[in-house]
Amino acid sequence: MKLEFILFGFGVLLCLAGIGYLAAEYVKYLSEVGKLVCLLLTVGMFGFLGKYFEGLGW
């Protein structure tokens, strides 16, 4: 169970790091619509992730 948590957390951190790198490199080239969609997708991603953890009972 512990290993599962560690791997899960590691995976989430890596995904966030990847998104952070893409944002740092390419957000300045995004169009205004692209920036808005990214913002909505980011909010949605964290919202659904929170609901998923809530469903798991965390």
Added chain:
Amino acid sequence: MATKRTNLFLYLTLACFFGLVAIFIIDGYLGIYDTVYVTAGEYEEEIEPDFWLRHDRTWSTGVNWGEKVFFRYEVDNRQFSSYTADVDVSVWHGGEKVGDLVSQQVLISAFDKGQLEWTMDTTELLPTQPEQSYQYTVIIDRGEIERKIIVSLSPFLYPPKAVPVPPR
């Protein structure tokens, strides 16, 4: 049923994540990006592609009369198809065209870079040394894209003098 609903949130999270990645790649990475390198004096200045995206900016640089300004225009084609465009570079002063520097067609294959180089000789713009500073605008036209670089031409106030060799 609760497990299915929980997994649904996980799938939506993953969909948002991959959507983010796709947006950054499609909107942020893919496209045509141009970089201008300006060498005036001994310094090379790099005008990155995102500079032109910020509210119609104009780059400024300065040079002394008698010197040359070297330009290198690099077009990065980050598309799956080849890119063709006519590049026209001209010099303007006070809203009037002074001359043409480059007029060339570029053909860049997919995910490749194309490059143009040209030189602006200040003595061709002003044959005699001026007593005041003048500003010239170098306009780079690539299809519908226009880039403006202002070059301030300053008089060379302190011409080099030969240093006399002291007697031994």
